[in-house]
Amino acid sequence: MRKFSARLADVAHSAGVSLSTASRAMAEPGLVRNDTREKVEKAAARLGYMPHGAARALASRRSRTIGAVLPTVDNPIFASATQAIARELGSSGYTLLLAAYDYASDTEITVTRALLERGVDGLVLVGADHPRELFQVVEQAGIPCEFTWTLDSSGYRHCVGFSNRLASARATQHLLELGHRKFAVLSGHTASNDRARERLAGVREALAARGLSADGRILETTFSLGHGRAAMRALLDRPAGRDFTALVCGNDLLALGALLECQERGIRVPGELSITGFDDIELAAELPPGLTTMHVPSAEVGRRAAVRLLERLAGREVDREEQVPVELIVRGTTGPVP
Amino acid sequence: MRKFSARLADVAHSAGVSLSTASRAMAEPGLVRNDTREKVEKAAARLGYMPHGAARALASRRSRTIGAVLPTVDNPIFASATQAIARELGSSGYTLLLAAYDYASDTEITVTRALLERGVDGLVLVGADHPRELFQVVEQAGIPCEFTWTLDSSGYRHCVGFSNRLASARATQHLLELGHRKFAVLSGHTASNDRARERLAGVREALAARGLSADGRILETTFSLGHGRAAMRALLDRPAGRDFTALVCGNDLLALGALLECQERGIRVPGELSITGFDDIELAAELPPGLTTMHVPSAEVGRRAAVRLLERLAGREVDREEQVPVELIVRGTTGPVP
C-alpha cells in the first residue's frame, strides 16, 4: 500500500498555479478564471487528490460535519430520522457524525463531548431534557443546536417537533370516545426522558378531564418490544388481573409487545382490550390487526433539523420552533368498550 | 454565547509549563513528573479545556475516528452492530463515524470518500462486494479496513463474518429434512450484494444436491418487511398459485413480511407452508409462532471488527479471517411437509 497522498500544494504545482489559487479553484470557483479552474481540476484528478479534512477544518474553523446524539439507533424512528439527516447534509457537502447513548445520561455527556472535540459545526439532540453539564459544554462550544421530537415550552431553544403531551392526550381521547373508562398505561422511563414524561402526562390529563385515573395500572419500562411484552405480562399477572379495557402505550414497540402478549394469551384485541401506540413505525401497519397509533413523521423531523442547522450555519435566521404534524391513525387495535 | 475556547497553549501558560510539556501531560502522562501532570490537569479543568480534534489530527496524522459504511441503519442487525462498534471504540477513545448508502453503489463511494476525507483511521465495510473504485480509494488511503458479514474466499482481505452460503444451505437442509421438496425463495437484491447472492446460492446448492430446484419461484426484492410482504403477495398471485410448501427467505424482514401476508390470507404456517428467515432479529422470536431462522451474532460481528481495527492500529497482527458462529434456531414457522 502506497501511503503517499497528494496535497493541495502538489496539485497547485502540477497545475502551474499558486497554492492559494488552487485552494480557491476548489472552494470558490467563482473567484478564478475558467481556464485556471480547469487546470486545477485536471491536476487534482490526475493526482487523485483528496482534501485533508483536518487541515481544512483547522484552517477554516469549520469541519463540515454535524453531530447527532441519539438515545439509540436501534429504533426505527431514529433510524429513519438519521437517514434523513445524513441525506440532507450530504447534499450540502456535510457529513453526519452519529453517537448513541442508550438512554444513559453520563454516556450522553461523554459522547457529546467527543463530538464537540471532533469539531462538529452543529448538533442535533433528541428531547429537551439533558444534564446541565451537557447544556454547558454545548453552550461553551458556541455552535448551533437543534432539539428534536419535542417543543420547548420556554421558547428559548431551537427545536423541531411536536407536543408529546397533546399528541398523547389525543390518543387517549380517542379511547375515551370509544367509551373506555378503565385505563392502563405502558410508559417509557420518565426519569430523564421528557418525551416519555410528556406522553404520560398527556394521558393523565386527558383522563383527569373526565375525572378518571390510571393510577396503579401504570408501568414504566424500557422502550423495546421485549420489554413491552414483559411489562404487559407483569400488568396482567397482578392480583387485580385485567381490570382495564384500554391500554395506552408510550410508543409502538411497547404497544406491539403488549399486543403480542395478548395474542399469546388469547386476549382478543380490540374485542376485550383496546391498545394504542405512538410513532407509527412500519410494523404498526403490518402487524394484524394493525396498531392504532399517533403518526410521527420521523424522517421529516430529521430532515428539518438538518435543514435548519444548515440555514443557521449559512447565517440565516430560522424560527425558534418548528412544529411537525402528528396525526391519529386508527387501525384495528382500538374498538368500542366491551 | 461566548466563543472563546481555551487552547492547550493557554492551559500550559496557566500551569506554568511549556506547550510541549502540557501536550505530553495529556497524551503521555508517563513522560512528565507527577506534580507537573497534576498542575496541567488542574489548569485544564480550570479553563474548561477541550482538545481541538482537527489540530490534533493534523499534527499527529491520526484522527482517532473509525468510519463504518453500512447499507442502511434501518435494519436491526446493523443497528446493533453499530452500537457494538461505537461502544468498543469509545472505550479506547475512538469515535465512530457512520455512513449509510441505502444499497446504492454510487452513494457508497461518495460516503466512503467523505469518511476518508474526514481522515478516519480505519474503516468497517459490510460485505466483500464493492465497486472497484471503492477498493482503490481505500487502498490509496492506506488505512486498515475490515469487511464484515462475510468471509473472503480469496483470503486476501481482513474480514469477520461467516459463510452466508453454508448458513443458508443449513436452513434449507432443515426444510429438506422435514420432507419438503417444493421450494420458493424470497431473496434480497443480488446485483451488488454478495450476502444476498451467497444466501441464494446456498439454497440452490442444497436443493441441487437433492436434484431439486426452486426455479420460477425465486423473487428478488428489497430487504424490508413491507417489500417482503409485497413479494409474497406477488408469489402467491402467480398463475401457478401456491405450488410450494417451503419458503426460504434472505433475511428475517422478508420472512416476517411473508408470514404476515400468510396470516392475512389464512394460510396456516407451518401447517400449509414452512418459512425460514435469516439473522434472528428480536422480532423473529416475538412474533407468533416464532420464526425459524439462522442466528447471526450481529453485535459480536461489530464488536470484533472494532477490536481488530484497534489491534491493527496499535500495530499488532490479527488473523486475516475471523469467523463468528451462526446457528439454526428452530421455532414455529417450520414443520413437516403437509
Place this chain on the structure above:
DNA sequence: TTAGAAAATGAAAGCGCTTTCATTAAAGAT
C-alpha cells in the same frame, strides 16, 4: 492609447496541536 477600476493571482501568516531535537535538572556511579 492610457489612467483607473476590477478581477485574478501570489506570498505569507497562521489554525492548535504533536513531535523531533536540544537543553536542563535529577539521579546514579566513581
Place this chain on the structure above:
DNA sequence: ATCTTTAATGAAAGCGCTTTCATTTTCTAA
C-alpha cells in the same frame, strides 16, 4: 565532590489547508 547517564522540560518546526493582504493582470472608459 565530580562525571556520566537518564529523566524531564522547552524551543521550534511543521501537519495541509484557508484567508487576509499585497501585487499583478485584465478590462473599461475616457
